[in-house]
Every structure is written in structure tokens, then in C-alpha cells.
Amino acid sequence: MARRTFEVYRGTAADGKLENYDVEVEPGMVVLDAIFRIQAGESPDLAVRWNCKAGKCGSCGCEINGRPKLSCMTRISDYPDGESITVTPMKAFPIIKDLVTDVSQNYRANKKIPQFRPRPKDAEDGWRMYQFEVDKAQEMRKCIECFLCQDVCHVLRSHGKHEEFAGPAYMVRTAAFSMNPIDTVDRIEFLKETGGIGYCNITKCCTEVCPEHITITDNAIIPLKERVVDRYYDPIKALVRLVRRGGKNG
Amino acid sequence: MESSAAVHERGLGKTLRRDRWWVPPLSVALGLSLCGAYATWAVLQGNYYFAEQFHYLSPFYSPCITASCPEDIRLFGIGWWPLSPAILMMGVILGFRGTCYYYRKAYYRAYFMDPPACAVGEPWGEGYKGETVFPMIIQNLHRYFLYASVVVWLFLTYDTVMAFFPHGQFGMGLGSLVLLVNLFLLSGYLFGCHSLRHIIGGNVDCYSCAFGGKARHGAWKRASWFNKRHMGFAWFSLVFVCLTDLYIRLVSMGTITDFRLF
Structure with a gap:
């Protein structure tokens, strides 16, 4: 032997x-x-x-x-x-x-995420949806919360930003809620402020270590970053929102 | 027995990894530097970018919008610009590639060493702000460079078509095929853009509730195919656009003769 x-x-x-x-x-x-x-x-x-x-x-x-x-x-x-x-x-x-x-800081980060709240039921026995529209959220549901992505994330590992950045695992969790077709909660402000998504600089180490092969960066973090851009950094969308609001008031 | 320092140490290159983790960031730094150096040189030249006989226009110079451009390809004819016409378009291309989510990973690792590789120590400490403050907050404007790049891509498509119809008649040379491959690679890179993927369908959660939801889901799925290969398209298109410029430059200078097929 x-x-x-x-x-x-x-x-x-x-x-x-x-x-x-x-x-x-x-x-x-x-x-x-x-x-x-x-x-x-x-x-x-x-x-x-x-x-x-x-x-x-x-x-x-x-x-x-x-x-x-x-x-x-x-x-x-x-x-x-x-x-x-x-x-x-x-x-x-x-x-x-x-x-x-001691991984308790992850549980604290989890508690900060605005929880899932579904729209009213559209059938007696629940909600109707197609498989193709839950695929995105289902990928995120594969997370086993092993925290390997949190461990390898340099924002947490090297810079110690545990309070400022929720970390990749909780970006995945936020994506699981937000990409669910029946969810009604707006998590954009959470992502930008409390979640600190801007701290992620897309180095993709979280994706490399995920044992469940969740494409964390491309399918969770970047789409969520783009949602933040929609709200806060897109002047054309801001203009459209302003015009619409003006139209409603007028 | 070893000291606990090996476990707790922080700082550039500190790691317990035993593989050659430094090879990928070094290769990326070399590749980006070489392509960047060639592209800068080619853009600053301001000549030999158009092989008139075959209507081959270097992708770095498309669209050619200043008064100094040859008449066949001149657009707008901006007279006040004294330098190489490519410099005006370079802002769009550099902005698009520079804020691209793939290239961000590449140069944050290779140039900024933030981090140099996964689970490897870096030189930066607690002052890290990521993309929350200037200048890196500019990365959020990626979609604007995308919009501008779509316009440039339309001109590149037109130029590629024109390379098959020099002076109004069908004709095909090696240069036409080089431009076609270049367009294919640039298109693959563009269609896999994360921002494009978001805008055309990724921002929808309930496809059955949204207007045109099924079509948008289909578009998102197709963009996702390209998105999975974004890194490959990013590299191949970057290298090939330089090679395309080099080919057209050599043909234009008369150093080589274009191999004509038809």
C-alpha cells in the first residue's frame, strides 16, 4: 500500500x-x-x-x-x-x-438580502410558469453554500471587505430570487449599496472554484451588475424614466 | 513542521499553490502588450491603410471620416482633424474592449495584479474600492461603447462586402477572405457581449409576461452561446484584426501581391 x-x-x-x-x-x-x-x-x-x-x-x-x-x-x-x-x-x-x-459572516450577509416575495397566485394550486423561464434561477439554486467562492474572492480574502461586499455566494442567492419569474422584490438598491456589487472586479475566481459549476460571474454577478447599470449609470434610461414620469404628472 | 506564516501570509505572490499560476497572467500581459503596441503603431501611421485596387480597408480605419481619407472610402470628410483618421475611431474600440467584462478580468489579473491569480496574494490592501469609485466606475459605461461599436461593426460589414466588389464588379482575393474572417471573429466577439446579452433578453425574468418574451428569450439564448465563447472570440478577434491590418498594409505598400481567386 x-x-x-x-x-x-x-x-x-x-x-x-x-x-x-x-x-x-x-x-x-x-x-x-x-x-x-x-x-x-x-x-x-x-x-x-x-x-x-x-x-x-x-x-x-x-x-x-x-x-x-x-x-x-x-x-x-x-x-x-x-x-x-x-x-x-x-x-x-x-x-x-x-x-x-468561523463562517458566520456569510450568514450575516445572507440576512441582508431582501427576501423572495412571489406575486399573487395565478391558479388555484399555485403559479404557472414555463421551464425555459426558470432555467436561469435554477442554475443559482444549485448552490450548496460551501463558501469556496467566498474564500477565493479576493475582495474578501485579500481586502477583508466582508462588511462592504456580500460576496459571490450571495450574489448567486440574490440572482436566484431576482431571476425567478414570480418574484416581485426590487433588489437593485440593495445590490449597489449594502451588497456592494461594485466591489467585484470580475476576476472570475469564484466561477473557477465552484464545485457545482455555477457560472457565477457570467450568469449571476454580471447580469446583476447590468441591472444596477440600468438603474444608476444609464443616462438614456434615466431620460426615458424622466419623460415617462413627466408624462404621467402632466 | 512549518511555521504558520505560510498559511497566514499576505502580499504579492504569497500562496500555497504549487502550480505555475504565474503563466496565465504573464501570457495575457504579453499578448495584450504585443497587440496593443501593434495597434497603436498602426493607428498612428495614417497611411497604407487602404489597398485601392481591391478596395481593402484596414479595420482600424473603418469608417474613415476625415478629409485626409481616400475619396473611395471617405465619409463626412472632417477637415479639422490633422492626425491619423484611425485615432478618432480608436476611442470607440478601445473603450469597448477596455470596459469589456472579459478584458477586465484579463487586465485586472495581468497588469493590476488584483489578484494576479486565484488564491494568490496581491500587493494591494484594505484601500481597495473596486469599481465603486472613479476611475474604475467608468466600467459601467460599457453599454455605451457597445452602442458605438455596433455602428462601427455596420461599417466593417459594408467594407467587407465591398472587398468582394471592388469597383462595382465581383472579385475575390485572399484579402477579401481575410476581411471576412476578421468580420466573423469581430461579430462573434460583439454578439457575445455581456451587455448586449442583458439588453436583448437577459433583463427579463418572466418571459411569458413580457412583450415579445419568447423572441427575447431566443435572442438571449443565442447571445449566451456566443457569451460562453467570449474569451476565445476576444482573443482571436484581437489578434486577427492586427493581422488583417498587417496584410492590407503590406498589399497597399506593394510588399506582397494579393492572391486573386476570382
Whole structure:
């Protein structure tokens, strides 16, 4: 059986280090399996957050060789034999212990989004809509809230703008609400002010790391930016609105 | 055992990534710089941009709107402009490409290193304002450069057609095909524009409620096909527009002879 060296972050935010573990690996193993073996052997106190081990709960997000990934979906065989594998906590969030980070700022960001409010029912049993018009919103509903996109977003990770910018995951959530054909809420002002969409400079890292392959930048953030442009930066549309308002008043 | 510094360190290039993350931003910087340098040089030349015999007009000079333009292609004939006619149109093209959502990613990474690559440290700190303040807030005017570019695109289409009908008769040379490929690539780039995709149908949520909703959804779907390939069209069209100018320049100078097919 082959052996691989794992360099795993151990400690808190204030005091920690990368510790080496020599782990026996078998074909098909993922990085989370190696973490379990470390827990079962040398370090039973190694802290890691996980749940489904199927890439659907979004709990086991961490950084493997410096790249945000789900440890349950990352095969050890993806990395060259003989090289160690580094496993570290998500850098954008405060470390609680070892691989576990405090992601509560994401929940606070989520609460700021104006919630979904549907139009009145248009049939006795609910609403009528076509599949083609819910496709856009359904892509956004694939989000498993693993926060890998939040972790890799340089606005949060390098610039620490957690209060100013809701982050890609919550742009996706806003898009899921706003692109729903029966939604009635205007979120443009939220996007510009509280959501801070202008902080995003389209570097597309969120799209690169999304385990659900949501095209976050092209299908969520940019369309939402364009909606903000419609309202705040388009002088022709502003003129049309002014004329219409004048017409109504006159 | 290693120090925790490797995990917490911030600053340019700080990362635990082991791949050659610096290759893409370096390649983009080189590519954009080379194309930018050639385009600037070509635009400032102000001559050898029109091969009259075959009616080949360099895309950098289309439409040609100053008094110094050859009579066959002159439009408006603006007399007060003393410099190369291409400079006037360059503002539109540079504005369109410069505020393009794809190129923003490319040059924010390659030139501004903000960030240089995903999960790689950058030199900037907490003063970051993104596109919320001047000058980057100007990026929000992308759709205006789009509107102007559509007009330029119409002229490019006309010029390409004219390259198949020099002096009113059908004729086709290698230059005609070069211009046709150039038009195809520029069209692909234009049709995949995020702003265009938004304006023609992306801004609609309830297609069955909106006027012309199905048609707008169809248009949005088609624009989405191009949008998925926006990066490819952006690069190919950028390189090819330079090559097209070079070909026409060499034909116009008499350095090479256009290969005539018909």
C-alpha cells in the first residue's frame, strides 16, 4: 500500500503550524479520507467540519495545495506521487481550530438580502410558469453554500471587505430570487449599496472554484451588475424614466 | 513542521499553490502588450491603410471620416482633424474592449495584479474600492461603447462586402477572405457581449409576461452561446484584426501581391 505525506494546519488563528502526517493511501481515496485516517491514528483531536461526504452539504471546504476545494471530492491521485499534499483552512475566514473556520459572516450577509416575495397566485394550486423561464434561477439554486467562492474572492480574502461586499455566494442567492419569474422584490438598491456589487472586479475566481459549476460571474454577478447599470449609470434610461414620469404628472 | 506564516501570509505572490499560476497572467500581459503596441503603431501611421485596387480597408480605419481619407472610402470628410483618421475611431474600440467584462478580468489579473491569480496574494490592501469609485466606475459605461461599436461593426460589414466588389464588379482575393474572417471573429466577439446579452433578453425574468418574451428569450439564448465563447472570440478577434491590418498594409505598400481567386 502506498504512503503519502500530508501537511495539515494544526492550531488556532493566533498560534498554529503545518504538521506532517504520513498516511497509508489506497486507490480511490479522497483527501477527507486521509484526514479521517489521521484522526483515527495519530491525532484524534484534529478538527474538521464535514457531513455528507458526497459533495452536496458543502461542509468540508478547505484549501488543498493552496486552492479552495471540497476535501470529500478531491482525489489524492489527482496529485503527483511522491509529493506532499497541503491541507489548510479557508483563508478568508477566521480559524477556530485546525481546518474549522468561523463562517458566520456569510450568514450575516445572507440576512441582508431582501427576501423572495412571489406575486399573487395565478391558479388555484399555485403559479404557472414555463421551464425555459426558470432555467436561469435554477442554475443559482444549485448552490450548496460551501463558501469556496467566498474564500477565493479576493475582495474578501485579500481586502477583508466582508462588511462592504456580500460576496459571490450571495450574489448567486440574490440572482436566484431576482431571476425567478414570480418574484416581485426590487433588489437593485440593495445590490449597489449594502451588497456592494461594485466591489467585484470580475476576476472570475469564484466561477473557477465552484464545485457545482455555477457560472457565477457570467450568469449571476454580471447580469446583476447590468441591472444596477440600468438603474444608476444609464443616462438614456434615466431620460426615458424622466419623460415617462413627466408624462404621467402632466 | 512549518511555521504558520505560510498559511497566514499576505502580499504579492504569497500562496500555497504549487502550480505555475504565474503563466496565465504573464501570457495575457504579453499578448495584450504585443497587440496593443501593434495597434497603436498602426493607428498612428495614417497611411497604407487602404489597398485601392481591391478596395481593402484596414479595420482600424473603418469608417474613415476625415478629409485626409481616400475619396473611395471617405465619409463626412472632417477637415479639422490633422492626425491619423484611425485615432478618432480608436476611442470607440478601445473603450469597448477596455470596459469589456472579459478584458477586465484579463487586465485586472495581468497588469493590476488584483489578484494576479486565484488564491494568490496581491500587493494591494484594505484601500481597495473596486469599481465603486472613479476611475474604475467608468466600467459601467460599457453599454455605451457597445452602442458605438455596433455602428462601427455596420461599417466593417459594408467594407467587407465591398472587398468582394471592388469597383462595382465581383472579385475575390485572399484579402477579401481575410476581411471576412476578421468580420466573423469581430461579430462573434460583439454578439457575445455581456451587455448586449442583458439588453436583448437577459433583463427579463418572466418571459411569458413580457412583450415579445419568447423572441427575447431566443435572442438571449443565442447571445449566451456566443457569451460562453467570449474569451476565445476576444482573443482571436484581437489578434486577427492586427493581422488583417498587417496584410492590407503590406498589399497597399506593394510588399506582397494579393492572391486573386476570382
